[in-house]
Amino acid sequence: MAVAMSAFLSGSVTVSVTFAGRDLDMSTAEVTWMSAATSLSSGSLLLFFGSFADLFGRKSMFIGSMFLFAVFSLGAGFSKNGVTLDIMCGILGIFGASAVPAAQGMLGTIYDQPSQRKNKAFGCFSAGNPLGFVFGIIFSGLATQLFSWRAAFWLLAIVYLVVSILAAVFVPPDYAAKVPWNSETLKRLDLPGTSMTILGIGMFCAALTLGGDAPNGWKTPYVLVLLIIGTLLIVAFIFWEIKYPYAMIDMTIWKDRNFSLLLAVLSLGFIGFPVVTFWLSLWFQRFLGYTSLMTGVHMLPMAVCGVLANVVVALIQHKVSNTLIMAIGAFSYVVSFLLIAVQRSGDSYWAFSFPGLCLIVVGADFQFVVTNMYVMSSMPPNKQSIAGSLLQTLTRLSQAVGMGIATAIYDAVERSPSTSGYYANDPIAPYAGTFWFATGMATLGVILVPFLTIGTQGHHGDEGRSADGSSVDVSSPVSQEEKSSGQVAIRGSTEV
Numbered sequence: 001m002a003v004a005m006s007a008f009l010s011g012s013v014t015v016s017v018t019f020a021g022r023d024l025d026m027s028t029a030e031v032t033w034m035s036a037a038t039s040l041s042s043g044s045l046l047l048f049f050g051s052f053a054d055l056f057g058r059k060s061m062f063i064g065s066m067f068l069f070a071v072f073s074l075g076a077g078f079s080k081n082g083v084t085l086d087i088m089c090g091i092l093g094i095f096g097a098s099a100v101p102a103a104q105g106m107l108g109t110i111y112d113q114p115s116q117r118k119n120k121a122f123g124c125f126s127a128g129n130p131l132g133f134v135f136g137i138i139f140s141g142l143a144t145q146l147f148s149w150r151a152a153f154w155l156l157a158i159v160y161l162v163v164s165i166l167a168a169v170f171v172p173p174d175y176a177a178k179v180p181w182n183s184e185t186l187k188r189l190d191l192p193g194t195s196m197t198i199l200g201i202g203m204f205c206a207a208l209t210l211g212g213d214a215p216n217g218w219k220t221p222y223v224l225v226l227l228i229i230g231t232l233l234i235v236a237f238i239f240w241e242i243k244y245p246y247a248m249i250d251m252t253i254w255k256d257r258n259f260s261l262l263l264a265v266l267s268l269g270f271i272g273f274p275v276v277t278f279w280l281s282l283w284f285q286r287f288l289g290y291t292s293l294m295t296g297v298h299m300l301p302m303a304v305c306g307v308l309a310n311v312v313v314a315l316i317q318h319k320v321s322n323t324l325i326m327a328i329g330a331f332s333y334v335v336s337f338l339l340i341a342v343q344r345s346g347d348s349y350w351a352f353s354f355p356g357l358c359l360i361v362v363g364a365d366f367q368f369v370v371t372n373m374y375v376m377s378s379m380p381p382n383k384q385s386i387a388g389s390l391l392q393t394l395t396r397l398s399q400a401v402g403m404g405i406a407t408a409i410y411d412a413v414e415r416s417p418s419t420s421g422y423y424a425n426d427p428i429a430p431y432a433g434t435f436w437f438a439t440g441m442a443t444l445g446v447i448l449v450p451f452l453t454i455g456t457q458g459h460h461g462d463e464g465r466s467a468d469g470s471s472v473d474v475s476s477p478v479s480q481e482e483k484s485s486g487q488v489a490i491r492g493s494t495e496v
Helices: 004-024 029-057 059-076 084-108 115-125 126-148 151-171 183-188 191-210 221-243 251-255 255-287 292-318 322-342 353-377 381-415 429-453 481-485
Strands: none
Touching: 004 029, 004 059, 004 084, 004 126, 004 151, 004 255, 029 059, 029 084, 029 191, 029 255, 029 381, 059 151, 059 191, 084 115, 084 251, 084 381, 115 255, 115 292, 115 322, 126 151, 126 292, 126 353, 183 381, 191 221, 191 292, 191 353, 221 251, 251 255, 255 292, 255 322, 255 353, 255 381, 322 353, 322 429, 353 381, 381 429
16 A cells, blocks of 8 residues: 555546646646656655665654655645645655655565565565556546545545554564664765755756746746756766765666666656556546546556556566566557557547557556566665665656656647648647657667566575675575674575
């Protein structure tokens, strides 16, 4: 339910965004920020919360995050204008960011060695994404249909209030070593690095989203200033992490080619994933006239196939080359985005949207489960929360950047609609522009896959890999002091 928080919210927004936008008279940018604000705030803060959980404990942070998520979901339902609703969605993203690394860190320490059981456990964890989305679109769609879009947020509040109470009772104690609060601990939190990520990514994504609606477009001074400063802060963060002795991310981890390529391929897919689902749902609501519930029903194939995809990959990950699994995911993305991009007004849902929605989750879940296992096995036990937050950070920032670019593309095509060619005088043209953008990003992912050299994960004898991705002799001794201090990475697999 922790990893489902953002997915549940995303599903709720997907089926209620048109009705909220109409009720509050929201602009295109404000409508887009209902989704982008969540990805942006959570993506900016995941690394910080991952480090915080590793230092100060995970269970209390896990429970508190879900409880506050429930409180602010209740508040979001009382929003009086679009800006307030966008801000509330951004705040909900913060609590999604604080819950996930704590939950993932607890799982990482409980299942500290690669195994088939760990594959299944993390497959269940990853299933929170499609399950959260299906509950979001179905139950929030029903709430919106029966009452209003506000009821969708109140439903979120009820669900996570109950879950936080259950977690307080049933989640086992967190026995991970905690550190005292002092000046040394403050340095370990890397507040300068956190500030750079929040400001840099926030400004960059804001510029992408606001550029289309600005008075002079991309030439508007405040758009250019936000874009330039945001880019400089992101670059500064990278150099800071390389030099800072208490950096949130050990930058040497990127020397592992498979580690870097996996995250690159995953990010390229996740740039397009929210773009296609968000703008396709808008098309269903705005031009096909679907109600919130019918929109949820038409998006339902994503949830059903997503659950099946998680089950399949969890069962075969220790038997089948993970490079092959990543390739299947990458090609599934491209075929999915192509099918949705080439459809025009009046085309059959069953011929284009239905298979596209089935394949899009095959791409997302196949790649996420493989990458998640590899990343968690690349970090030592005392860095499990930061490992999980690194993966979640890249996926959510990819979503935020993708939504920002897609909004700019949508606005540009809408202002200058095509009067000839494939989409001549077709109202789907601006939506198709965002779908083609997603297709291009997914194609880049396909190009990178052949450079991966990952074998199976969780097979018999697999004990993980070192932080630099190299094979480690599993027979070499490790002292108890090294294990307890977390100075040694999880052992490396001899199989490639």
